[in-house]
Amino acid sequence: MNPRNRRQEITRVFDGRTHQVALCRGYRDGLPVFGWNEAPATLLTRSQLRAAGLRPNGQDPLALLIFRHRKPYARETVAELFSVELAAPKRTAAPGQMDHAMEARRTCCVCSCVQDYCVPTSTRECWTCFDDEQADRIEAAA
Ligand SMILES: [Zn+2]
Numbered sequence: 178m179n180p181r182n183r184r185q186e187i188t189r190v191f192d193g194r195t196h197q198v199a200l201c202r203g204y205r206d207g208l209p210v211f212g213w214n215e216a217p218a219t220l221l222t223r224s225q226l227r228a229a230g231l232r233p234n235g236q237d238p239l240a241l242l243i244f245r246h247r248k249p250y251a252r253e254t255v256a257e258l259f260s261v262e263l264a265a266p267k268r269t270a271a272p273g274q275m276d277h278a279m280e281a282r283r284t285c286c287v288c289s290c291v292q293d294y295c296v297p298t299s300t301r302e303c304w305t306c307f308d309d310e311q312a313d314r315i316e317a318a319a
Pocket residue numbers: 285286287288289290302303304305306307
């Protein structure tokens with residue numbers, strides 16, 4: 178498809194807070210259709226919402242994202258687009274809980290220091306404590 182010959186229509190999408198005016202490729206099932214990178218920034222696919230720690234929260238899709246993969250065998254992919262404004266934090270991990278869980282994963286069980294990396298789940302120790310322990314073991318063995 179030649180991008181310059183692309184048929185485009187002006188559409189309005191209410192994202193839950195504001196009316197977004199955008200160019201769409203037409204309509205399918207009554208929903209405006211956007212190409213890759215053409216949808217308003219406040220509309221995200223299910224997987225993009227998930228990546229942002231959100232879920233659609235029972236809302237109906239506001240638009241469709243239709244794209245093809247670069248590979249010639251790839252079929253057309255249709256993804257529903259949801260409003261970020263109407264989305265809710267994931268039930269399992271709200272942003273605050275997420276921080277808490279991440280902090281727990283970065284906390285050493287020996288020195289209780291919060292590291293800037295996740296400590297290994299096998300030892301739950303930071304690398305400093307782990308090294309010290311290894312050094313002790315080697316000394317004990319010597
Ligand atoms: Zn430590």
